[in-house]
Amino acid sequence: MSSDDSFLNIEQVTKRFGAVVAVDRVNIAIRTGEFFSLLGPSGCGKTTLLRMLAGFETPDEGEVYIDGVPMSGVSPHVRPTNMVFQSYAIFPHLNVERNVAYGLRKEKLSKQEEAKRVDEALEMVKLGGYGKRKSNELSGGQRQRIALARALIRRPKVLLLDEPLGALDKKLRTDMQIELRQLQQSLGITFVFVTHDQEEAMTLSDRIAVMAQGKALQVASPKDIYNRPTSMTVADFIGQMNFIEASVGQVADGVAALEAKGLGRMKAHINGTAVTTGAHMIAALRPEKLSLTDSEPNGGGNVVKGRIEAAAYLGDRSHFHVRVDGLDQPLAVAAPDLPFVGDGAKQEGRPVWLTWADDSVILLDKDTR
Amino acid sequence: MSAGGYMHRPNRPLMVYAIGYLAFLYMPILLLPLFSFNDAIYIAFPLKAFTTQWYQQMFANDAMHAALMNSVQVGVSASVLATILGIFGAKAVTRFRIKGVKPVLGVVMLPLVIPPIIMGVALLILLSQMGIPLSLITVTVGHVLICVPFSIVTLMASFEGFDKSMEEAAADLGDNAWWIFWRVTFPMVFPGILASLLLCFTISFDEFIMAFFLAGTDPTLPIFIYGQLRFPQKLPGVLALGTCIVAVTFTVVFLAQWLRGRGPTAPKTEGN
Numbered sequence: 001m002s003s004d005d006s007f008l009n010i011e012q013v014t015k016r017f018g019a020v021v022a023v024d025r026v027n028i029a030i031r032t033g034e035f036f037s038l039l040g041p042s043g044c045g046k047t048t049l050l051r052m053l054a055g056f057e058t059p060d061e062g063e064v065y066i067d068g069v070p071m072s073g074v075s076p077h078v079r080p081t082n083m084v085f086q087s088y089a090i091f092p093h094l095n096v097e098r099n100v101a102y103g104l105r106k107e108k109l110s111k112q113e114e115a116k117r118v119d120e121a122l123e124m125v126k127l128g129g130y131g132k133r134k135s136n137e138l139s140g141g142q143r144q145r146i147a148l149a150r151a152l153i154r155r156p157k158v159l160l161l162d163e164p165l166g167a168l169d170k171k172l173r174t175d176m177q178i179e180l181r182q183l184q185q186s187l188g189i190t191f192v193f194v195t196h197d198q199e200e201a202m203t204l205s206d207r208i209a210v211m212a213q214g215k216a217l218q219v220a221s222p223k224d225i226y227n228r229p230t231s232m233t234v235a236d237f238i239g240q241m242n243f244i245e246a247s248v249g250q251v252a253d254g255v256a257a258l259e260a261k262g263l264g265r266m267k268a269h270i271n272g273t274a275v276t277t278g279a280h281m282i283a284a285l286r287p288e289k290l291s292l293t294d295s296e297p298n299g300g301g302n303v304v305k306g307r308i309e310a311a312a313y314l315g316d317r318s319h320f321h322v323r324v325d326g327l328d329q330p331l332a333v334a335a336p337d338l339p340f341v342g343d344g345a346k347q348e349g350r351p352v353w354l355t356w357a358d359d360s361v362i363l364l365d366k367d368t369r
Numbered sequence: 370m371s372a373g374g375y376m377h378r379p380n381r382p383l384m385v386y387a388i389g390y391l392a393f394l395y396m397p398i399l400l401l402p403l404f405s406f407n408d409a410i411y412i413a414f415p416l417k418a419f420t421t422q423w424y425q426q427m428f429a430n431d432a433m434h435a436a437l438m439n440s441v442q443v444g445v446s447a448s449v450l451a452t453i454l455g456i457f458g459a460k461a462v463t464r465f466r467i468k469g470v471k472p473v474l475g476v477v478m479l480p481l482v483i484p485p486i487i488m489g490v491a492l493l494i495l496l497s498q499m500g501i502p503l504s505l506i507t508v509t510v511g512h513v514l515i516c517v518p519f520s521i522v523t524l525m526a527s528f529e530g531f532d533k534s535m536e537e538a539a540a541d542l543g544d545n546a547w548w549i550f551w552r553v554t555f556p557m558v559f560p561g562i563l564a565s566l567l568l569c570f571t572i573s574f575d576e577f578i579m580a581f582f583l584a585g586t587d588p589t590l591p592i593f594i595y596g597q598l599r600f601p602q603k604l605p606g607v608l609a610l611g612t613c614i615v616a617v618t619f620t621v622v623f624l625a626q627w628l629r630g631r632g633p634t635a636p637k638t639e640g641n
């Protein structure tokens with residue numbers, strides 16, 4: 001078992017469906033009261049992993065511990081978890097009140113106590129007074145809230161949510177994100193949240209596990225995932241990234257000298273990456289870490305000349321593709337409002353200079369993709 | 370718009386066909402009540418006087434009562450048993466990942482295509498080899514055999530019609546398998562169960578061949594009616610009985626339709 005404050009431990013968990021390895025030796029330690037997201041593209045095994053936490057699937061290898069208790073052989077109905085299903089799974093033959101009260105059977109409450117709990121739960125999801133509604137008289141957002149109330153009324157230690165906002169429109173989705181986060185903070189329950197929307201994961205989570213092809217590639221805070229990705233896959237999945245091939249020269253004091261294709265000599269902070277002199281690696285640069293000017297900057301630092309290939313003016317910022325000699329791909333650049341963009345003047349072919357700071361370069365191993 | 374578009378334009382040949390079809394289907398049945406009130410032994414036009422004597426005769430006919438009760442007893446037992454087995458079968462096929470479930474399902478479905486006369490003979494041989502005497506129980510067993518496939522097909526549609534995450538949600542909310550069945554599965558597939566019971570009862574009630582082979586000394590109604598056909602003077606009584614059965618059937622079917630309309634609505638799984 002791993003670190004002390006971890007509460008939900010996933011250790012070496014593997015699940016196969018025939019030849020498909022849906023979840024591949026995943027290790028994650030989730031802390032008490034944490035909003036934790038499983039993020040990854042479709043088919044990467046998020047749902048399967050979540051279902052193993054709920055007990056609907058059994059790991060082929062490995063073990064899930066909740067509060068130190070191994071969960072193998074513990075059926076879903078006795079686990080201290082509750083789940084919000086992607087389809088919500090609202091019981092159509094029961095009204096809202098009966099749906100929400102469904103999980104209270106074993107508590108053997110009196111009528112009044114039960115009604116009180118149901119009212120509390122409905123208030124919590126801002127659906128007070130909806131108890132007598134039929135379940136087919138609800139909008140998508142309301143169904144989502146009912147599913148949430150129904151799960152939370154059992155006061156679980158862990159709430160599992162499988163893309164609960166996937167079916168909602170953009171506006172409602174944003175509102176629900178805020179509410180969900182507030183609810184989680186006020187209740188202090190551990191949330192494990194599945195999504196394929198990186199923005200959603202970044203907004204909501206304390207920490208994120210980025211998954212691909214059944215593996216948990218990186219488990220870290222949104223900030224670290226964005227600024228310190230440990231692989232090209234993660235870097236590419238979260239936001240946009242320029243990848244430039246580079247060979248490593250001198251390594252000293254946590255800084256590596258690089259010879260990057262098209263960009264020439266530059267420096268990069270290595271941040272614990274295993275880097276050896278002479279290795280061929282990838283220098284990764286976020287579009288917004290590149291500053292763009294239309295005149296040659298004076299002073300030293302990292303600078304490269306290029307030509308604008310495409311430009312998009314978005315008001316508060318502009319996006320560019322900048323062609324640099326020696327690079328196969330144009331560099332993506334995101335710049336704040338610049339004086340020469342957006343007034344109708346032709347941008348294509350304009351010579352520009354790009355500069356960046358040493359510590360904005362991320363060194364990555366080449367993924368075998 | 371001219372009469373609601375292509376699909377809604379009146380189609381005269383189709384209408385004539387539909388009326389012809391319905392006439393072909395129901396005319397013979399309408400002849401039953403007609404002749405059951407006709408004061409003549411021979412079934413032929415022109416009609417003679419109006420009478421209810423055949424109904425009086427029917428109510429006085431103890432053998433017919435016994436046969437009717439036998440059929441009801443067999444029908445109820447067979448439909449209940451077949452539906453219970455059908456629930457298990459349909460649930461297994463639609464819900465669980467079981468190896469080799471397809472071939473097993475194929476075997477269960479065989480009675481749909483094997484002629485009942487062959488099944489009847491086969492069962493008769495088996496039972497006599499095992500020394501089991503023929504009775505209403507053996508008829509019931511035979512009827513269960515032919516009803517199970519119909520029950521499974523009917524119920525499979527019900528099970529497939531609802532999201533299996535409903536049952537998972539119930540488990541997640543603290544229910545074990547029994548409670549899940551009573552609180553979620555049963556109410557959700559209830560219309561299907563009702564449909565299966567009705568279908569199986571109907572199949573059993575008018576099944577002749579298996580009953581002919583497997584019944585002992587107690588005849589079911591179809592066998593009794595078949596026996597009556599040899600005596601012309603008994604025929605009008607059979608017509609009266611037939612009329613009653615048709616009336617009851619219609620009532621039951623309408624009742625079932627009405628119940629279905631009021632039952633729990635099919636689950637909607639999409640958002641909004």
Ligand SMILES: Nc1ncnc2c1ncn2[C@@H]1O[C@H](COP(=O)(O)OP(=O)(O)OP(=O)(O)O)[C@@H](O)[C@H]1O
Pocket residue numbers: 017020021022040041042043044045046047048049196
């Ligand atoms: N019951 C199953 N039987 C066979 N294969 C399955 C089953 N469930 C999942 N898989 C496979 O396992 C892999 C992971 O599926 P999973 O549903 O966990 O993905 P996901 O990350 O939730 O994707 P999505 O974002 O599309 O929901 C997929 O390749 C899928 O086809």
Ligand SMILES: [Mg+2]
Pocket residue numbers: 046047048
């Ligand atoms: Mg999924």
